[in-house]
Amino acid sequence: MVFKKAYGTETADVLAPVSETAAAEVCNLITAHGTFIAGNIYYLYDIGVVFVAAHGYFDPLTEYGALLANDILRRMDMPFTDRATIVSAIGHHDESTGGAVDIVSAAMIIADKTDVRRSRVRSRDKSTYDIHDWVNYAVTEANLKINREKSQIALELKIDEKICTMYEYFDIFLGRMQMCRHGAELFGAKFKLTANGSKVL
Numbered sequence: 001m002v003f004k005k006a007y008g009t010e011t012a013d014v015l016a017p018v019s020e021t022a023a024a025e026v027c028n029l030i031t032a033h034g035t036f037i038a039g040n041i042y043y044l045y046d047i048g049v050v051f052v053a054a055h056g057y058f059d060p061l062t063e064y065g066a067l068l069a070n071d072i073l074r075r076m077d078m079p080f081t082d083r084a085t086i087v088s089a090i091g092h093h094d095e096s097t098g099g100a101v102d103i104v105s106a107a108m109i110i111a112d113k114t115d116v117r118r119s120r121v122r123s124r125d126k127s128t129y130d131i132h133d134w135v136n137y138a139v140t141e142a143n144l145k146i147n148r149e150k151s152q153i154a155l156e157l158k159i160d161e162k163i164c165t166m167y168e169y170f171d172i173f174l175g176r177m178q179m180c181r182h183g184a185e186l187f188g189a190k191f192k193l194t195a196n197g198s199k200v201l
Helices: 012-027 032-041 049-055 061-075 080-091 103-113 131-138 166-186
Strands: 002-004 139-147 152-159 190-195
Touching: 032 080, 032 103, 049 061, 061 080, 080 103, 103 166, 131 139, 131 166, 152 166, 166 190
Parallel strands: 152 190
Antiparallel strands: 002 139, 139 152
8 A cells, every 4th residue: 555645735644544554554553543643643743843933942842842732632631641642752753862652653753754755845945945955855756655464664765866865865864764663663564765766774
């Protein structure tokens, strides 16, 4: 089964098939309720960016996001166990400090870290691009494939190497791909990465 990255939609809309399939298709470890929780995390997962806008802070973005999400969900009277699952996933999704701690956070991490695509670059002024912008802009196609029989989650990328070299891609994304590999392991699956037809992870 293939889920082409939706270039015209936000990452939030991509998570639902990722989390549901990684669970139901690969190893059937996540419940329908768990899938629902995972699918809704994406509407809060980067809420910590409000601190960037308001105060110029960047780190610890995920920790701020977890605190904000906890307060919002508590006021909504969400059951504690569900709130704890969501807050934990948000707080652990940054590659510099986090990692998957359960299958819900694993599904979220896989969806987040495999979301590399040209349409993520909003600015048309290329003189303002940083290395993250150039790497995303260079990805002309991205497919996330779930193979239940092989217990495998695979990301296939097409990268315009005139824009971004493989070295530059891995300089930015190697840590993220390693997080995906660990997340896949929580499903009893292997994570594979292919770039321009060559297996790289």
